[in-house]
Amino acid sequence: MSWFQKLMPARIRTEGGNKRNVPEGLWTKCNACSAVLYRPELERNLAVCPKCHSHMPLKARVRLESFLDPGSTRELAANLEPKDPLKFRDSKKYRDRITAAQKSTGEKDALIAFAGTLEGSETVACAFEFGYMGGSMGSVVGEKFARAAEECLRLRAPLVCFSATGGARMQEGLLSLMQMAKTSAVLGQMAEQGIPYISVLTHPTTGGVSASLGMLGDVNIAEPGALIGFAGPRVIEQTVREKLPEGFQRSEFLLEKGAVDMIVDRRQLREEISGLLRLLSGGRRPKIVSGELVAS
């Protein structure tokens, strides 16, 4: 405390200077329009800015819980944890990166899978946690996805996957690359058995995930404004040595080029997917109107 502050009467002093009654992080800013947003309200809005409708990152667990019917969910393969088969070390050890990612996200790895119901019908859904090492796909992500899909095969229930990822996880070397083959194989099995798979591409979905489970949906849905592609824009810029056009590799661009079926606002996803799945199962999934089963 400086001599000047000591001179002031105690009731005028603002001790510590930064002491606030407002809890940390109650307010946040929109990534796109910089509007100041009240966090609980933003969460109710599924992290979509109420002012500009920009879709901000949504935690995997929150997404799945808001997507499936409340109280219907059970987590799949919750105990899978990563190993460090290569004893990988760059500027940091892979082990340390795992520990840090687990601590900051509270998740064991970058994919969360739930079985539950969607408007009353059995559905399996999984989502990537981008906060966990960029949502990268290593052995655990591949295995969990495969188990989720095998659960679908067992239940004859559809699979919905929300991806948000930079691609394969370098720290597990070629094992990560093989997860592309593994996840595609299990989707091949589902396709053969006529079980629907809906792939929802959220910001960002690139690399090995985009080039496997991301693009293999019977229906591919993109959230508005998401970056979706095989190579990242920086790599492409270095290769072609020119500035990339505005909107390149964004959802709207992919729709225009025929890579995705539709762009759907996050707040409408549940309804849209539920509708698609009803039709894909030949109308066998019942429609629920305001909580009541309606025979279809």
Added chain:
Amino acid sequence: MNSNYLDFEQPIAELQAKIDELRNVGSDNAINLDEEIQRLQSKMRQKIKGIFKDLTPWQISQLSRHPLRPYTLDYIEKIFDEFHELHGDRAFADDHAIVGGLARFRDRAVMFIGQQKGRDTKAKVFRNFGMPRPEGYRKALRLMNMAARFHLPLVTFIDTPGAYPGVGAEERGQSEAIAKNLQVMSRLPVPIVCTIIGEGGSGGALAIGVGDRVNILEYSTYSVISPEGCASILWKDAANAEDAATALGITSGRLKSLGLVDEIIAEPLGGAHKEPDEVAKGIADCIEKQLNELEKKTTEQLVEERYRRLLAFGEFQE
């Protein structure tokens, strides 16, 4: 610097240059230099042995892209009795970074797909440095489906830095093209044998690399990302490629110990380009043996075993 030799091979290049020089002198003059030439040749053999005894992963990575390394078309000529190249994806274009077609392989008809690099500048550009675009993968897909229709085993050769990261490739759906091949290969009702003959670059390699058996030449590499790419992301400096090559575990021996490849096909000292015929025979023998095994299985057994194999990939704890 001789550009046909890698950095770490320069001592070999120097000896070879000396030998060549003496040979020229020897043919002009009456002086007999045979003894000196022989001495230098045995010295060179020792040098090669010394260098190749302890190659680092980074050196092997350079060998896998050696400017003299045999490419797919070089092997096609040596391994197949007939080859009818089939062009185009029937939708957009013919991609020259992937060659494919019908081949006769030791009294067997097979479908062949392989990535092709170019030797000189013009050929390099023509082959797009061995980096396929979506139409290349879709040509491959067309040939895979054709193989299934005519019950032909599928043989693939992998040699690519990766799928091409360009604007057009993205517009035409590079991701979808790769993903689709992975899915189709996992269910294809015919035997699939894949061999990495040079560089196995990430998803671009895997897109023709899902099989019942996956082989790799001794000095080839197979990796989720190039050592340079990995270094520039994780070390923030491509100069750390040497460290990345070690960390990523991309060499044949390491991959075999991780259970990710089935057979390592031996190469002579100095690399495949020293004895291409010998290496071609090694590849052909290996493929023949594997096709003999695989053709004994029923289609259901074959596809089920491939499925189980793919699902078993991964190291985790529970």
